[in-house]
Amino acid sequence: xxxxxxxxxxxxxxxxxxxxGHSPYPHxxxxxxxxxxxxxxxxxxxxxxxxxPVVTVAGRIISIRVMxxxxxxxxEDGSGKLQLFLRQNELGEEALALFKKVFDxxxxxxxxxxxxxxRTGEISLQAHTVTMLAKAITPLPIPKxxxxxxxxxxxxxAFSDVEERFRQxxxxxxxxxxxREIFRTRSxxxxxxxxxxxxxxxxxxxxxxxxxxxxxxxxxxFTTYHxxxxxxxxxxxxxxxxxxRLLVGMYERVYEIGRDFRNEGVSYKHNPExxxxxxxxxxxxxxxxxxxxxxxxxxxxxxxxxxYEIPFKGQLINLTPPWRRIKLRDIILTGTGIDYTTFPDxxxxxxxxxxxxxxxxxxxxWGHLVDNLLSEVEPSLIQPTFVYDYPIEIxxxxxxxxxxxxxVERFELFIGGMETGNAFTELNDPFEQxxxxxxxxxxxxDEDDESHPMDxxxxxxxxYGMPPNGGFGMGIDRLAMLLTDKHSxxxxxxxxxxxxxx
RNA sequence: GGGUCGUUAGCUCAGCCCGGUAGAGCAGGGGCCUUUUAAGCCCAGGGCCACAGGUUCGAAUCCUGUACGACCCA
Numbered sequence: 001x002x003x004x005x006x007x008x009x010x011x012x013x014x015x016x017x018x019x020x021g022h023s024p025y026p027h028x029x030x031x032x033x034x035x036x037x038x039x040x041x042x043x044x045x046x047x048x049x050x051x052x053p054v055v056t057v058a059g060r061i062i063s064i065r066v067m068x069x070x071x072x073x074x075x076e077d078g079s080g081k082l083q084l085f086l087r088q089n090e091l092g093e094e095a096l097a098l099f100k101k102v103f104d105x106x107x108x109x110x111x112x113x114x115x116x117x118x119r120t121g122e123i124s125l126q127a128h129t130v131t132m133l134a135k136a137i138t139p140l141p142i143p144k145x146x147x148x149x150x151x152x153x154x155x156x157x158a159f160s161d162v163e164e165r166f167r168q169x170x171x172x173x174x175x176x177x178x179x180r181e182i183f184r185t186r187s188x189x190x191x192x193x194x195x196x197x198x199x200x201x202x203x204x205x206x207x208x209x210x211x212x213x214x215x216x217x218x219x220x221x222f223t224t225y226h227x228x229x230x231x232x233x234x235x236x237x238x239x240x241x242x243x244x245r246l247l248v249g250m251y252e253r254v255y256e257i258g259r260d261f262r263n264e265g266v267s268y269k270h271n272p273e274x275x276x277x278x279x280x281x282x283x284x285x286x287x288x289x290x291x292x293x294x295x296x297x298x299x300x301x302x303x304x305x306x307x308y309e310i311p312f313k314g315q316l317i318n319l320t321p322p323w324r325r326i327k328l329r330d331i332i333l334t335g336t337g338i339d340y341t342t343f344p345d346x347x348x349x350x351x352x353x354x355x356x357x358x359x360x361x362x363x364x365x366w367g368h369l370v371d372n373l374l375s376e377v378e379p380s381l382i383q384p385t386f387v388y389d390y391p392i393e394i395x396x397x398x399x400x401x402x403x404x405x406x407x408v409e410r411f412e413l414f415i416g417g418m419e420t421g422n423a424f425t426e427l428n429d430p431f432e433q434x435x436x437x438x439x440x441x442x443x444x445x446d447e448d449d450e451s452h453p454m455d456x457x458x459x460x461x462x463x464y465g466m467p468p469n470g471g472f473g474m475g476i477d478r479l480a481m482l483l484t485d486k487h488s489x490x491x492x493x494x495x496x497x498x499x500x501x502x
Numbered sequence: 503g504g505g506u507c508g509u510u511a512g513c514u515c516a517g518c519c520c521g522g523u524a525g526a527g528c529a530g531g532g533g534c535c536u537u538u539u540a541a542g543c544c545c546a547g548g549g550c551c552a553c554a555g556g557u558u559c560g561a562a563u564c565c566u567g568u569a570c571g572a573c574c575c576a
Contacts, residue, residue, distance in 0.1 A: 068535035141513040157514030
């Protein structure tokens with residue numbers, strides 16, 4: 001192991017510790033209190049004027065101030081931080097000297113002693129013993145913090161290099177408490193979604209990640225190979241087709257929270273693998289899905305943040321149901337002045353788009369162009385909005401409107417200027433579904449990128465009879481962005497994908 | 503894929519325009535200091551200036567390319 005100068009120094013301190021008869025990596029801690037519990041116990045004792053508690057706390061040393069025969073340090077655990085007051089009178093000369101010589105910022109240590117208040121009023125542990133729990137060899141970039149009179153926390157040279165934070169997420173988490181909080185919020189969010197779904201009789205299921213035929217969305221897959229089966233497999237791009245098969249199998253409400261993989265570009269709202277929630281509910285339709293969606297998300301916000309009003313990018317998003325509902329045609333017409341329904345083919349739509357100054361690739365299909373127009377208005381959809389009635393061309397798994405066969409019962413959900421969800425009255429007519437697959441197939445021949453292959457087994461399932469149902473899918477990462485006011489998907493992924501270095 | 507910007511000490515940054523061989527604060531090392539909290543004071547360290555070429559007597563600095571990243575556009 002190659003050590004730089006600073007690491008070499010710490011390595012030598014480790015040896016000194018061993019020479020003094022202590023292990024730098026002992027087997028166990030004897031913690032009696034978390035920091036939070038210690039603070040609570042002390043305050044309780046103060047109130048009742050009983051003896052100050054004797055505790056053992058453990059954690060990472062995040063500050064040290066040595067002043068001769070006394071030293072102060074802060075120790076941080078998962079619950080908070082506590083000042084240690086290390087006095088020669090209490091510790092003994094040898095122990096204090098050892099602390100000063102071999103303990104560094106970043107080390108895990110444990111301290112045993114009695115709680116007290118210092119002259120400035122800070123609750124502190126007057127340490128009788130200090131023990132190393134795990135020596136840190138590489139110095140953590142622990143910032144200095146300063147709390148102003150107004151309680152405002154100022155931080156000096158915090159570890160902020162975006163690339164290094166993501167490449168060494170452990171260091172990022174170790175020194176940036178607010179980053180730890182993001183993933184707590186994310187976890188509470190997923191837990192709240194599960195609670196809501198469980199309470200509404202949804203059954204959580206798991207379907208294959210490795211699929212012989214990918215489907216359910218328009219995206220390029222990752223490809224892999226099973227050696228023994230001698231079979232090409234794909235990492236799933238959605239769960240849709242497997243979940244809907246379960247409705248054929250007589251489950252009425254199912255959901256899955258899991259990872260999808262799309263072999264496409266990386267951006268502030270795209271990562272090659274991302275977490276998706278999909279749910280399907282028999283005997284309901286698009287209208288029911290709208291209600292389900294707004295109830296579920298509003299519940300989640302309430303449970304995670306305690307409010308329906310969430311700050312995002314300097315604006316306040318109000319998630320109180322019911323949410324705005326607007327037709328795709330109308331939102332595009334208002335935003336761009338183009339009524340796509342009057343330009344029913346790619347050629348005429350492309351022409352009018354170019355006239356109005358919008359980009360319209362010559363290779364793009366009509367559906368693709370409509371999608372481009374929607375992208376133009378997407379950033380303005382800050383408050384939660386269901387955009388509904390989509391052209392059939394870009395919705396091969398949704399059921400047609402009974403009064404307009406050119407459009408399907410589908411909505412996309414926009415919040416904070418991002419597409420966060422997608423739902424249909426699901427197509428359950430096997431003959432119509434087969435036609436759609438075939439049509440998609442011929443379109444791919446033209447476009448060649450986002451293929452949507454025929455899934456014979458899915459059609460077979462549907463031929464057994466699939467109840468009418470509504471389905472909804474949502475990007476969990478995007479919802480996490482909204483609830484944490486983070487503007488890049490990487491901030492809400494513990495290990496976002498980065499290009500390999502060297 | 504295109505454009506713009508960035509990469510200098512463990513961390514956060516200055517230096518680059520206008521070329522002369524590397525700076526600060528924090529962290530670390532050696533001292534002083536028994537209630538500090540960005541503790542303070544004294545002393546001495548620490549760098550393949552992302553990488554590879556080019557221009558030049560001389561390059562962190564100017565030019566070209568590569569890698570990685572950020573932002574914008576497609």
